[in-house]
Amino acid sequence: LEYTVIPQSLFDAVIDHLRVNFPDEPLNASVGLCLHGIPCPLLEHHDLKTMEDGLSIMAIDKKTDKIAGVALNGISRKGETEKSIEEMKNIDNLQYRRIFGLLNDVNLELDLFTKYNVDKIFEVRILSVDSSYRGKGIAKELFVQSEAIAKKHGFKVMKTDATSLFTQKVAESQGFWVEKSVSYHDYKDETGQKIYDTRPPHLHYKVMAKLLI
Numbered sequence: 783l784e785y786t787v788i789p790q791s792l793f794d795a796v797i798d799h800l801r802v803n804f805p806d807e808p809l810n811a812s813v814g815l816c817l818h819g820i821p822c823p824l825l826e827h828h829d830l831k832t833m834e835d836g837l838s839i840m841a842i843d844k845k846t847d848k849i850a851g852v853a854l855n856g857i858s859r860k861g862e863t864e865k866s867i868e869e870m871k872n873i874d875n876l877q878y879r880r881i882f883g884l885l886n887d888v889n890l891e892l893d894l895f896t897k898y899n900v901d902k903i904f905e906v907r908i909l910s911v912d913s914s915y916r917g918k919g920i921a922k923e924l925f926v927q928s929e930a931i932a933k934k935h936g937f938k939v940m941k942t943d944a945t946s947l948f949t950q951k952v953a954e955s956q957g958f959w960v961e962k963s964v965s966y967h968d969y970k971d972e973t974g975q976k977i978y979d980t981r982p983p984h985l986h987y988k989v990m991a992k993l994l995i
């Protein structure tokens with residue numbers, strides 16, 4: 783496998799990879815925002831915007847030229863969560879609101895910018911490994927490579943919204959700590975029904991962070 787920064791010429795190929803593989807992400811699988819193999823415009827807009835920051839990494843299988851996995855990394859700036867919460871008011875897709883509403887609320891409350899006195903944070907936003915390449919340490923290596931590029935660009939703080947237990951394990955192995963952990967099953971709608979019916983072992987969403995200097 784070869785690990786490289788994702789060039790613009792491969793953005794479409796990455797979107798194709800995500801269409802097939804990212805719907806397994808626990809929150810998505812629970813609320814059904816994106817379905818396997820089907821375009822998912824709201825998330826794909828978020829993916830493309832993130833790749834435009836030029837900090838994303840891909841693992842390519844050099845034998846087949848297939849994308850084995852990606853870490854889409856973006857710059858998160860102070861004040862953006864507040865903006866995103868405002869913008870969400872114009873998005874009527876319930877599934878999207880359920881995923882990003884949770885992430886935004888937790889991050890707004892945490893306010894890592896003030897905690898660590900920084901204006902920008904390196905964020906691992908989307909971690910995805912092709913289902914036929916999983917369990918071989920590719921996500922871990924994508925994290926290692928992402929940290930290297932974060933350091934190269936002078937970031938002081940790296941974070942991830944780890945919605946999957948597997949991402950949490952990877953982050954923990956790389957020295958990240960838990961800033962906040964929430965239990966999916968604690969969230970209920972007005973009728974007392976669970977909002978996030980994630981499958982074991984994915985029972986918590988954890989914001990995890992690491993200082994790079």
Ligand code: ACO
Binds near residue numbers: 805911918943948955
């Ligand atoms: N069952 C049990 N443990 C597993 C499994 C599994 N199916 N898959 C991975 N793990 C564990 C590994 O044992 C390892 O833990 P360890 O270090 O304690 O041994 C850890 O998870 C990471 O293993 P990797 O092999 O590095 O992970 P992989 O390359 O398989 O990729 C990923 C993990 C990206 C989560 C993959 O399963 C995937 O693409 N899932 C669908 C999308 C998703 O959920 N992405 C993460 C959402 S969070 C975010 O994007 C920031």
